[in-house]
Amino acid sequence: MPDRAKGRLTLIVGGARSGKSAHAETLATASPSPWTYIATAQAYDDEMRERIALHRSRRGEGWVTVDAPLDLTGAIEALPDHQPVLIDCLTLWLTNHMLADHDIEAECRRLSDVLSRPRGPWFVVSNEVGLGIVPDNALARRFRDAAGRLNQQVAAVADSVLMMVAGLPLKVK
Numbered sequence: 001m002p003d004r005a006k007g008r009l010t011l012i013v014g015g016a017r018s019g020k021s022a023h024a025e026t027l028a029t030a031s032p033s034p035w036t037y038i039a040t041a042q043a044y045d046d047e048m049r050e051r052i053a054l055h056r057s058r059r060g061e062g063w064v065t066v067d068a069p070l071d072l073t074g075a076i077e078a079l080p081d082h083q084p085v086l087i088d089c090l091t092l093w094l095t096n097h098m099l100a101d102h103d104i105e106a107e108c109r110r111l112s113d114v115l116s117r118p119r120g121p122w123f124v125v126s127n128e129v130g131l132g133i134v135p136d137n138a139l140a141r142r143f144r145d146a147a148g149r150l151n152q153q154v155a156a157v158a159d160s161v162l163m164m165v166a167g168l169p170l171k172v173k
């Protein structure tokens, strides 16, 4: 079966608590299990541990969780064919690479390259962080620009792009 026949990439962007993850889970579980959840978050404090625990209990059975705070490209390359996958989320992955002082351009290129060849229904969650005023510190400005560029790169190779607004999906592509 040609890759593209079953391979589809959907990008789901939105602000904090816009309902991105829940909507992406609904889309992914429309295909038969097993569903793979690739998490890029790392729990550094109790509040984050609590958030992650809530996500895990909401997902329930049928999900396989893979942690990929940095090597997201490697985790995607290792995925089996024809299975629904949710990648949550690109902005935390970008944060992890920025904090590690890695080559952001090269990492984003590698990631969008592997995402351009989906081998299943793949759903990628990312934050839209650029809607507010220009941040007054340089790191935040660099992050905002890199996140916007990464979203553009992934949107360009995605079959569909949704923007979550107050829990509702708006079709962008």
Ligand SMILES: Nc1nc2c(ncn2[C@@H]2O[C@H](COP(=O)(O)OP(=O)(O)OP(=O)(O)O)[C@@H](O)[C@H]2O)c(=O)[nH]1
Binding pocket: 014, 015, 016, 017, 018, 019, 020, 021, 022, 038, 039, 040, 041, 042, 043, 051, 052, 055, 056, 065, 067, 088, 089, 092
């Ligand atoms: N390490 C790890 N992280 C997880 C797991 N489940 C969820 N997460 C992380 O939880 C993060 C989402 O947290 P939220 O704060 O609920 O998301 P949000 O962007 O504010 O809200 P929504 O737009 O409503 O999804 C994602 O970045 C995931 O990587 C897990 O099992 N393990």
